[in-house]
Amino acid sequence: MTQHEREEKLEPLAAALALLVPGLGHLALGHARRALWIFLGVMGLFFGGVFIGGIDAVDRKEDFWWFTAQAGVGPTAFAVDRVHQVWLKVPDPGSPRGVRSPRPDENPSYRKSIGHPNEAGSLYAAIAGMLNIICVLDCLWHRPRKLRDDPGAGRRADDPAPQPAGDSP
Amino acid sequence: MLLLIASIAQAAAPAARGWRPFLDPAPIPDILWFLTLIPLALGVSVVYKAVRVRTMDRYAVNVLVMTAQIVAAMVLLALGAHALVEWIVPALGG
Numbered sequence: 659m660t661q662h663e664r665e666e667k668l669e670p671l672a673a674a675l676a677l678l679v680p681g682l683g684h685l686a687l688g689h690a691r692r693a694l695w696i697f698l699g700v701m702g703l704f705f706g707g708v709f710i711g712g713i714d715a716v717d718r719k720e721d722f723w724w725f726t727a728q729a730g731v732g733p734t735a736f737a738v739d740r741v742h743q744v745w746l747k748v749p750d751p752g753s754p755r756g757v758r759s760p761r762p763d764e765n766p767s768y769r770k771s772i773g774h775p776n777e778a779g780s781l782y783a784a785i786a787g788m789l790n791i792i793c794v795l796d797c798l799w800h801r802p803r804k805l806r807d808d809p810g811a812g813r814r815a816d817d818p819a820p821q822p823a824g825d826s827p
Numbered sequence: 828m829l830l831l832i833a834s835i836a837q838a839a840a841p842a843a844r845g846w847r848p849f850l851d852p853a854p855i856p857d858i859l860w861f862l863t864l865i866p867l868a869l870g871v872s873v874v875y876k877a878v879r880v881r882t883m884d885r886y887a888v889n890v891l892v893m894t895a896q897i898v899a900a901m902v903l904l905a906l907g908a909h910a911l912v913e914w915i916v917p918a919l920g921g
Contacts (some may be wrong), residue, residue, distance in 0.1 A: 692877045695873055695876075696874055698873065706866060710853045712852040768850040785871060789871065789875065793878055
């Protein structure tokens with residue numbers, strides 16, 4: 659294998675896994691520590707956004723453009739939005755979407771977030787989605803780094819990856 | 828310091844009553860909203876550096892440095908915006 663061949667590899671399966679669960683793509687590529695931190699970071703930001711802004715921070719129908727960024731987190735974002743749309747909103751035949759957020763006088767199952775909470779919550783979740791897209795792209799065009807993230811190895815990631823013992827012809 | 832924490836807790840108490848985490852918006856007092864920048868910067872740094880660093884040897888240091896850089900840049904931008912709006916524009920007769 660030449661140096662050029664080692665430089666960048668197309669890894670569509672890892673990218674698909676990364677889109678499914680943040681960090682799973684890097685785990686599939688053998689970077690367990692990176693995968694763990696990506697998972698914790700993306701999920702921490704996404705659910706941090708839901709914590710700050712309430713579940714109203716993720717709303718595919720009323721905040722579509724925010725959701726396009728939040729969707730980068732993957733099925734988790736769609737699941738949270740599904741819970742919001744189906745379980746928590748109230749039916750409203752007069753509304754173009756068929757459902758709407760409950761009013762305060764309707765004994766709502768959640769309170770609609772407005773102002774700072776909504777801004778910060780939506781931003782957290784949107785940034786989580788965009789960061790996961792970076793991770794997906796990093797998996798898709800993968801530049802091999804050292805496979806074992808053991809501290810003190812001292813080899814740069816751009817250096818040629820060591821061949822596993824059973825991998826040589 | 829204790830007085831500050833007590834006053835913040837007092838300010839948040841009415842809103843926190845009946846708060847359902849992850850359903851309702853967090854009852855963070857208005858004066859503390861700028862502090863949500865810090866966990867945001869930390870989260871961005873954790874993910875970005877996990878992708879970007881060549882080795883994980885100094886990962887924690889890299890994350891902390893990037894977090895500090897983001898927060899410092901935001902503070903500088905805020906100061907710049909404040910100076911523009913409060914001092915420079917009025918001085919230009921705006």
